[in-house]
Structures are given as structure tokens and as C-alpha cells.
Amino acid sequence: MQKEDQIFGIRAIIEAINAGKNIDKVFIQKEAKGELMQELFKVMKSKNINFSYVPVEKLNKLTSNNHQGAVASIAPIEFVTIEDLVETVLESGKTPLFLILDQISDARNFGAIIRTAECTGVNGIIIQKQGAAPVNGDTVKTSTGAVFNVPICKVDHIKDAVYFLEASDIQTVAATEKTDNNIYDINFNKPIAIIMGSEDKGVNPSVLKMVNHKAKLPMYGTISSLNVSVACGAFLYEAVRQRLK
Structure with a gap:
């Protein structure tokens, strides 16, 4: 995943989903907790966003930034119905x-x-x-x-x-x-x-x-x-x- 294809940080991902960004998948750190993470789950569920649990090492590979336990990939295409x-x-x-x-x-x-x-x-x-x-x-x-x-x-x-x-x-x-x-x-x-x-x-x-x-x-x-x-x-x-x- 290239940097232009991703969003990192829980709040940034929530805002991107609410803004209608074409989120393809969200990678969540295993055993992630907290109120903000629960808010992310709620938003993902409401928009039926695909997500999976991954080890923190996977997230660290995706970005060197402070991901807060969540990295989202943006699809390079528009999906059709x-x-x-x-x-x-x-x-x-x-x-x-x-x-x-x-x-x-x-x-x-x-x-x-x-x-x-x-x-x-x-x-x-x-x-x-x-x-x-x-x-x-x-x-x-x-x-x-x-x-x-x-x-x-x-x-x-x-x-x-x-x-x-x-x-x-x-x-x-x-x-x-x-x-x-x-x-x-x-x-x-x-x-x-x-x-x-x-x-x-x-x-x-x-x-x-x-x-x-x-x-x-x-x-x-x-x-x-x-x-x-x-x-x-x-x-x-x-x-x-x-x-x-």
C-alpha cells in the first residue's frame, strides 16, 4: 500500500468515512480498545466498511506514522452497483x-x-x-x-x-x-x-x-x-x- 492510498489514525479514518471517501478496507490492531476505537467500529458498521484484525507489526509496515491501531486503504477505483x-x-x-x-x-x-x-x-x-x-x-x-x-x-x-x-x-x-x-x-x-x-x-x-x-x-x-x-x-x-x- 502506497502512502497516497492510505489513511492512518482513528479520528482521520472516521472523518474520511463520514465524508464519503472510497474506503476499501480498514486494518485494525488486534485487541484494540478505547472509546474512539468503538466509535470507529460503529461508523464502519453503519457504512458496511470491510475491516480485518492484524498484528501491530502489519500496521507498522503499512506506515511509519502514528497509526493509533488503525490504517485504512483507499480504493483507486469507483465501485458500481x-x-x-x-x-x-x-x-x-x-x-x-x-x-x-x-x-x-x-x-x-x-x-x-x-x-x-x-x-x-x-x-x-x-x-x-x-x-x-x-x-x-x-x-x-x-x-x-x-x-x-x-x-x-x-x-x-x-x-x-x-x-x-x-x-x-x-x-x-x-x-x-x-x-x-x-x-x-x-x-x-x-x-x-x-x-x-x-x-x-x-x-x-x-x-x-x-x-x-x-x-x-x-x-x-x-x-x-x-x-x-x-x-x-x-x-x-x-x-x-x-x-x-
Whole structure:
């Protein structure tokens, strides 16, 4: 995180949130206490700001200034609403191709996925407000700037996005090993949203119950899984292959 991408100090972060600054994530020192910190939590909750607890060493790495136990990252982009995102794509006449990232928390994986998404013509990426990787300097660098070319939408819950997309006649397909169907059984020529889960947990079971399709990648080696950004690339390029026909 570069200095121009961050705000440090509890009061400064509170004021930035109240002023409507595009706060992407707040890093809070573990076991932080005090009235001012409680006020920060209250403000973050009211605005549904993403935050995580970290050791003080992490905060010290982020800034050499007096952070008071809190450092916030400012997103370098403006997020779009899911309503505006879907409406814009449908009105364009394109066959929608969306990407939903369920709790992918590594900024470099996120950046790599955004880069592939941009190259494969993804119309928009949907992430959850809580638990998602921050859109920060690492994300921008790893995406090689693609983060500025692909609309990104934040939702309260991934299930909300699935409901909304399916109500808009956009089918959902979840990447999961918990299925007999492989990726080549799916018709990607339809309006579709691909859901990728975190490397440690995969797609949330409650989300899996809602999707139209589940698909897995054939695996022939002794290692049972791929890095999520690589798996995402395989799914997206299968969509590209089918749509080129």
C-alpha cells in the first residue's frame, strides 16, 4: 500500500468515512480498545466498511506514522452497483459474462484474476463487501492496470448477487469439485456468471445450493487443486472458446 492510498489514525479514518471517501478496507490492531476505537467500529458498521484484525507489526509496515491501531486503504477505483452493472450490459446487446469472486482474499490472486477477466471480455466482477481482497496498490500492479478497465461491484452478500442475476435471466455456474459435471458440459453461450471460491474453502455451501450449474476442471495429477487465478482462467477461456464458434 502506497502512502497516497492510505489513511492512518482513528479520528482521520472516521472523518474520511463520514465524508464519503472510497474506503476499501480498514486494518485494525488486534485487541484494540478505547472509546474512539468503538466509535470507529460503529461508523464502519453503519457504512458496511470491510475491516480485518492484524498484528501491530502489519500496521507498522503499512506506515511509519502514528497509526493509533488503525490504517485504512483507499480504493483507486469507483465501485458500481449491481443494478447499474447488469442494466448497462443488457442494454449494450452483448451476451453477459460476469465473474463472482466468493471470499477471495489475496490481493495478488485478485489482481491476476482481474487481468485475465479483462483479456477475456468479462463485463463485470462482483465481490462481497466483507472478506474480499482489498483493491489496493498490489491489486493494481498485479492486474497490470486492468482494474481500471473492468467494472467492479460490491454486494452485501454473494447470495444477493446470485438472486439478482438469476432474476435477470443470467445463469450462474459455480466452480467446485463437489460435482460430477466438468467444465466442458456447460453452455457458456448463454448469459452467464461464473462463481469462483476461495482457495481454502471454495464456494460457500449456501451459494452452491442456489446456482444453476456446478462444474469442475478435470484433474489428472496427484495435486487435487489449482491456484484459483489459474482455475479462473481455464473457466473464462472455455467461455471464450465456445463464444468464438
